[in-house]
Amino acid sequence: MSVQSRLDEYYDVVIIGAGPVGGYLGWSMRKLGHSVLIIEEHSEIGRPFQCAGLVNPGAMERVPMEDTVLTPIWGARINSPNGTTVDIGSPERVRTWSVCRKKFDEGVVRLAVESGANIILNSKPTNIVIEDNFAELSVDVNGTIMQVRCALVCGCDGAHSWVRREMKMGRPKEMMIGYQVEVTGYNGSEGQLDMFTGNDIAPGFFAWAIPSGETTRIGMWSRADLLSGKSCEMLVDNLMNSSIWKSRFEHCNIIGRFGGPVPSGLLKYPLGERVALFGDASGACKPTTGGGIGTGFDQVDLLAPKLSAYMNNDTLGKEKMKALVKNLEPLRKKLNRARALRDAFLTEASDEELERVFMVWSRPEVTKIINESGEIDNPIPLGIRLLKEVPEFRSLATKAASAIIWS
Numbered sequence: 387m388s389v390q391s392r393l394d395e396y397y398d399v400v401i402i403g404a405g406p407v408g409g410y411l412g413w414s415m416r417k418l419g420h421s422v423l424i425i426e427e428h429s430e431i432g433r434p435f436q437c438a439g440l441v442n443p444g445a446m447e448r449v450p451m452e453d454t455v456l457t458p459i460w461g462a463r464i465n466s467p468n469g470t471t472v473d474i475g476s477p478e479r480v481r482t483w484s485v486c487r488k489k490f491d492e493g494v495v496r497l498a499v500e501s502g503a504n505i506i507l508n509s510k511p512t513n514i515v516i517e518d519n520f521a522e523l524s525v526d527v528n529g530t531i532m533q534v535r536c537a538l539v540c541g542c543d544g545a546h547s548w549v550r551r552e553m554k555m556g557r558p559k560e561m562m563i564g565y566q567v568e569v570t571g572y573n574g575s576e577g578q579l580d581m582f583t584g585n586d587i588a589p590g591f592f593a594w595a596i597p598s599g600e601t602t603r604i605g606m607w608s609r610a611d612l613l614s615g616k617s618c619e620m621l622v623d624n625l626m627n628s629s630i631w632k633s634r635f636e637h638c639n640i641i642g643r644f645g646g647p648v649p650s651g652l653l654k655y656p657l658g659e660r661v662a663l664f665g666d667a668s669g670a671c672k673p674t675t676g677g678g679i680g681t682g683f684d685q686v687d688l689l690a691p692k693l694s695a696y697m698n699n700d701t702l703g704k705e706k707m708k709a710l711v712k713n714l715e716p717l718r719k720k721l722n723r724a725r726a727l728r729d730a731f732l733t734e735a736s737d738e739e740l741e742r743v744f745m746v747w748s749r750p751e752v753t754k755i756i757n758e759s760g761e762i763d764n765p766i767p768l769g770i771r772l773l774k775e776v777p778e779f780r781s782l783a784t785k786a787a788s789a790i791i792w793s
């Protein structure tokens with residue numbers, strides 16, 4: 387990958403952040419014929435690592451990154467607070483991919499650079515000035531401040547986005563916290579991930595054990611207001627030492643610890659005059675799984691062609707950019723609906739209520755429905771089937787539990 391140490395005076399697009407979404411956006415903008423500069427504050431791509439490493443098929447189809455796969459995941463063992471397990475999926479059909487996230491991020495950013503984007507590492511913006519005909523960035527490049535002009539600044543700079551804060555673009559609706567350990571010796575099942583629920587291990591959300599080649603990633607996520615003063619680390623310890631599950635963890639050796647925020651709830655206006663936010667910077671993580679790569683790619687696909695046309699016509703003013711937000715409405719609606727389902731089914735359910743849902747799920751005819759209609763990218767058909775065909779789920783109204791599993 388060719389890394390620059392000097393800047394041209396002008397680029398069509400300057401992207402802050404060389405994560406997967408910044409890389410995918412850079413590649414997309416190059417394919418649309420624009421000059422691109424990517425600015426990354428770290429000295430390497432894909433570090434620090436803060437991810438369970440699941441990339442769903444919809445995202446994988448868009449980038450040729452199959453060689454970063456550590457384990458194809460075809461199924462899940464979903465575990466209730468008291469130990470009822472529901473097995474879903476079958477080996478014939480891969481539902482999601484567990485990848486090496488460093489290699490994945492590097493690979494996506496390489497696509498941008500090999501298609502002609504410039505990249506500088508160890509660099510970050512210190513100021514943005516929006517003028518009528520261009521935006522001007524001051525950039526700290528290895529300690530030297532340089533100026534660069536562009537038509538459009540794109541903030542792909544993650545959950546704590548500097549661009550979002552600098553341009554006062556608001557805050558994502560929810561900021562969850564994720565924490566995980568990487569272990570050897572987990573007693574799992576090949577090709578299946580484990581999901582654990584219960585107030586003692588992941589209040590309002592869930593914990594996971596995800597096979598990742600030679601190792602397993604064990605983690606949980608929740609919201610600060612639900613943690614009752616406990617740290618995520620304590621909750622992962624609770625899981626690994628719980629009387630119900632400890633036999634799965636007794637030979638585990640922890641080789642790494644990671645944590646980070648999961649911003650969810652698209653900003654009202656992720657687009658402003660000559661500025662656009664994508665991915666975590668805009669609050670694009672799925673409320674049901676915390677996955678942010680797929681929705682970040684979706685945003686790029688929805689907006690890049692329009693932004694390209696606006697650049698070509700030099701119409702990146704405030705009103706036009708605000709109007710462009712309507713292109714994100716279907717995605718926003720989908721994410722909001724998923725959050726409502728998650729709240730009703732999981733986040734606001736007591737352990738006793740969850741236990742009752744698991745009893746229904748574990749019935750063979752219901753598990754069969756989940757297997758037939760569960761889709762990672764579109765949980766709605768399964769939700770509708772469950773509501774129609776399982777009498778108990780009618781009383782659970784629109785809780786459509788399936789959204790939690792494969793959305």
Ligand SMILES: Cc1cc2nc3c(=O)[nH]c(=O)nc-3n(C[C@H](O)[C@H](O)[C@H](O)COP(=O)(O)OP(=O)(O)OC[C@H]3O[C@@H](n4cnc5c(N)ncnc54)[C@H](O)[C@@H]3O)c2cc1C
Nearest residue numbers: 403405407427437438439440544564646665666677678679
């Ligand atoms: C514990 C945990 C598990 C997760 N598991 C999954 C999962 O299994 N699947 C999934 O899809 N998602 C998962 N996520 C979410 C996922 O990691 C993010 O949604 C995804 O990384 C978002 O990509 P991004 O490119 O928007 O931002 P990031 O990956 O955060 O990349 C932002 C980049 O910008 C750089 N940057 C930041 N600020 C600046 C600055 N001022 N100047 C220059 N560069 C800057 C950063 O160094 C980084 O390289 C998980 C998150 C957590 C915390």
